[in-house]
Amino acid sequence: MEWNPDATAKTWVFKIRSGVEFHNGKTLTAEDIAYSLNHHRKKDSKSLARSVFAGVSDIKATAPLEITVTLDSANVDLPGLMADYHLLIMPDGGDPNAGIGTGPYVIEKFEPGVIVRGKRNEKYWKAGRAHADVVEIIAINDIVARQSALQGGVVHFITRPDPKLGALVKNNPALKWFDLPSAMHYLFAMRCDSAPFDNNDLRLAMKYAVDRQDLLTRVYANSGKLGNDHPVPAFDPMFSAEVPIRAYDPDKAKFHFKKSGFSGPVQLSVSDAGFTSATAAATLYKEHAAKAGIDIALNRVPADGYWSDVWKKKPFCPAYWGGRVTAGLMLQAVYTSQSPNNETFWQRPAFDKLLAQAQAELNVARRKEMFHDLQMMLWEDGGTVQPLFANTLFATSAKVDGFAPSPLFTAFRAAEQLYLTS
């Protein structure tokens, strides 16, 4: 598969691999791809990928093995967009629930909330993948049960083990531990459209008042990376190392707090629904801020309905994002003026304009400069206190090999990568 934009990055032509077969024996054509992608663009679509295609005006098959995507506005991130995990390929006219795809395993059994079992697709197009005859994905929601299933040898691979387990697992020769940087980030969102956070000095005070390293060590057992109040992770090609690192500085926090003219406690609505251990993090944040003379009042709110009643409603509350395939998509999704996910109500036409320009810029060096400016704008003025990026954790049996996670798709390809040694 290969792709090429036109000079304006508005029209993209994708060539499709030939000789790929669906699980039902049908050969993959451009019609299948167009149907599968347009499924998410339908008028009554309830797909989470609907927003991914917001700027797409047309997707159609232009040759048996070629599709053409037309955009309203230029977007050099389109190929990255196509990697969104919601965009699965099915046969033209097919039922998305049928589970007929071109992937490495054919679904044999699917009980929602219990188990999905796949047997190897002998005609899988990718060489050197899909080693196991059968792969089973089992739902074990209880974290202790999940870990004991691994320790007891019932499963070979688990997602989301307890970070505190890491120290124990590292000493256990029967297990392997993966602690990988990811684009997932934890933040406290301040509403910039109303008092008190419409004042940038108060926002800066809150940004200087958090001891990020302390949070990372004490709440997350060092499983993560320090955040710098913008959502671009260090492994992203558009990450700018020139943005100064914001360290915990009670004096600066005190200075900006005083300058803001705000007095009294800063209200923070907190629930663990915001992000993992948000309540513990907020409690430490309160201690850090107290050293700068800032009083944070913690208002505990219920986890139920958090995203409808607290997030984007209260002036100051925790939230998280799993990240996007590219920095451009992440900034587009949460920080542009018109985005429904703009949780801080930070609206800067200059930012929107520069981002649009950057998304149309095919020259990488120039793009990188623009992205530096975008990150700086968020760093200096944005409404997000973003103390850290969370790592993704996995634990496997020592018998398992071949795991090659990527920071963005983490374990999504584990099923086709893993194999058992001895």
Next chain:
Amino acid sequence: MNWGGRTLINVLAPRIVLAVLTLFIISLVIFFSVELLPGDTAEAMLGHDATVEALATLRRELQLDSPAYVRYWRWIIDLLHGDLGKSLSSGRAVSDLLAQRLPNTFFLAGFAALISVPLSFVLGVITALYRERAVDRGVNFVALAASSLPDFFVAYALILIFSVHLGWVPPISIISPESSLAERLYLTGLPALTLTFATSAYMLRMTRASILSLLSSPYIEMARLKGVSSGRVIVGHALPNALGPIANVTALTLAYLVVSVVVVETVFAYPGLGQLFVDSVSKRDIPVVQVVAMVFASTYIVLNLVADMVALAANPRLMHPR
């Protein structure tokens, strides 16, 4: 025999009517309390990443846009027509989910009952026989301690000992419709044991107490004076009269067993009704929550009725309340 014109039906009919009424009230309470929880199915399914249009479309599709009382009315009408509805999150028929999960839960509860009922009965008789002696105190201490610990703690402790350290049984109990009986018994050993710990103490102490209270009655004194051995006094004379209350407690414990599997199934990832219940609550999947709760409530009510009937059979005087 003359029952004074009253038959078993006369006694039971009002209870059955009451039971149906209770179920109806329970359905109201559950529907509207799930309704009171903030957030809805559409949100639980799509997460906070969803666009406003996608949420609106999904709400329309799931008919969440009509008021709660309308949805309740539709639900109850469908139910009376034998239609249990569809799961909002998976789109599968609730009756299919029940058909899959209910036998699993009854299997686990039944297995646990097969261990705990005879065990507590025998231990009850033994502790009555050797009351105030080391055996009695020891058994009582262990049973009370086990039933006072939370179910999940007992489950974790058993997993740690028998799965992680000894490696005798798997720590999770995923069974499938194809599993053989032997496999099922092997896989559900730990959860059944956990439930045994949770429920045995009550039955054991009831057995012991019923026997002991009879031991001071005149006819037992008489048997003793005749020179009957203490073992025979208990098994041959006291036990038959103690069976009523014991059976009563056993029926209630079984009801408790079916309901308390919720926690145990979650810990062992056992695909029963309890796990389905927990998953459905977190997804705000009201049709499933409703039906599962009704199943639990019905089990409780039916076993209560059984307990009443056993009490009646054991003590015909209750047929004639003054």
